[in-house]
Amino acid sequence: MVEQRITIKAITLFRESNGLFDYDASNYHRCKIKLNEDSIIVRQGENVHSVHHSSLNNLQNNPTILALFYKKNRNFMLSSSINKTEGKNWEKPWIVINSLKTTEYLLSEGDVFRLGKIKFTIKEISGYKQSEVHRSVLHSKTLQNGGLGGLVKSKTDLSVPxxxxxxxxxxxxxxxxxxxxxxxxxxxxxxxxxxxxxxxxxxxxxxxxxxxxxxxxxxxxxxxxxxxxxxxxxxxxxxxxxxxxxxxxxLVIIEKPPTTNYMILESCNNKKKCIHVLNLDDKKVIRLGRGYDSDMRIPDISISRNHACINIRSSGLYIQDLNSKFGTLIRMKKDICLDLDNKFKIQTGRSLLKISTSKPWSFFGCLFGCGKIKDSDDENQRFRNATSDSSSNNL
Ligand SMILES: [Zn+2]
Ligand SMILES: [Zn+2]
Structure with missing residues (x-):
């Protein structure tokens, strides 16, 4: 096992945004952080920096906590939760689906995905393969294979009787x-x-x-x-x-489709609870968005007209972002083991953190260019507006 070094490139919007990150924004604050020990990433104003793990309980000026990294068997782990968050500002991390290797994510029961500000919990999937949801440790290289959700205690309507x-x-x-x-x-x-x-x-x-x-x-x-x-x-x-x-x-009767191929989602919007029952029979794709031509229409201003889609294959249901304004995200309910030479993004409130891992610098590493973070991959397609074109906005 090789020692790791982590590089985090953080970009933060200047204004509070109710937990949303505008992926079309062109004006944001950038920071770069390198880690080689257990660290907490915090935000003060727009400035994102790291502090040592041990200072969690003595943070000055009550900054917003964005992420927590700890070492396990010489590998870095990204924590899904923080102990004793009471009285602390802690913005939960969400994985940006667009940043995964395949730009898709295999959905399973128990996953929570988010479009704009609306969260959807997958209560039931019938007729399709799912991730091995019981895996306790997930690796960053295989995040696209799913499994970030927790166990489903009860399906559909099924709160415990x-x-x-x-x-x-x-x-x-x-x-x-x-x-x-x-x-x-x-x-x-x-x-x-x-x-x-x-x-x-x-x-x-x-x-x-x-x-x-x-x-x-x-x-x-x-x-x-x-x-x-x-x-x-x-x-x-x-x-x-x-x-x-x-x-x-x-007491509440939810009618399931007369087929084995369906999915049931639960969401909450404006204090209204919604159960969505999707009949997936003979479908290749389900489009989610605010537009009338969406298969699943979600009338909320934080949702783009064509926001995301669920690709239906024999190997499972894969969610994909369609260059939406406020992104398609998956909640991290499990810790992630960071693999070498791998990168992905998490969103925590109005900050976006690009996390990459590499070997630490060494004499040979310098000579042969190993362990160097390549900036060429850095071009974030999502910040297309930062350069020029704004006509393709998917508002
Ligand atoms: Zn009666
Ligand atoms: Zn009563």
Missing amino acids: IHLETQIISNSCRICLLDDNDDLNPLISPCFCTGTMGVIHIGCLQRWLDSKITQNSHRDVKIYTWRSLNCELCKFKYPNKILVDNKTID
């Missing part, structure tokens, strides 16, 4: 006022309300919840949207499933 003790309830239903109580439509007490308001038929609760959910379809994507599924009196948040007498009952 809450268990309801079956009680003999003598009250009548708070909705229909009837007191029939049979196995098919039992009276239950699902929230914190008590007395006459605490009892409801499962069927009445399902219908009431259903009335709060809006269903829409656009092409082969079905969208379920709701603001909150809380009890209006005690504000208890109803789960999507409950367990009554060891029987799991869906």
Whole structure:
């Protein structure tokens, strides 16, 4: 194993941007940092610099923490989390998909991807190969093969069902006022309300919840949207499933396509929760964007008209950015082992860090040019506007 050296080229937008990075911007602050020990990358104003790992708890002027690098078996690791973030400004790192070797990323259940400011969690993929999501250590050279997400504890709608003790309830239903109580439509007490308001038929609760959910379809994507599924009196948040007498009952019913090839995503926008059910049968590509011709239309200003696409192959579902203004990103839920002679980018808030690894300088390295970071690869196609052309903007 060879000792590593890390070079980070950071560019930072001058203004706060609500966690967005404008990839079309032409005006930004540049910094270059070299690391050979455990370090934290911090931002103060626009200036990005490194401090030693040990000073995490004594940072001056409360800077924004952008990344944490530590050494393990002589390899550098990029951390996905920071201990004791309380009271610290910590902007979570996101991998820039465009910076990966194949400019694509293999999606798996548990991945969270972000278009502009909208985050999508993959709840279920059916009919396609996925990454070996159980791998705990990921290598920077193979990031395109996926696996950055965590384990999915529950699929689709499936928050863990809450268990309801079956009680003999003598009250009548708070909705229909009837007191029939049979196995098919039992009276239950699902929230914190008590007395006459605490009892409801499962069927009445399902219908009431259903009335709060809006269903829409656009092409082969079905969208379920709701603001909150809380009890209006005690504000208890109803789960999507409950367990009554060891029987799991869906409170929110999400219809899956009549095919094995589909994907289910969950997103949150303006406090509205959305479940997107994508029928992928006979499809080669799904286009995501704000434009009307997108297969999955996301009406948000931070999303470009043609923002990203999901390429559908027998080897899996691959997400790709389409030169969007605010980028297509994947959340890092696992630490990444940095391989030699490899580079990729992470975005943390309004900063973009290009991370490259090389051997440290040595006499022979200098002579033969090893260990030198090549600047030719540096041309970031994404900063096309920095040079001139702005007509191709994908706003
Ligand atoms: Zn009822
Ligand atoms: Zn209640």
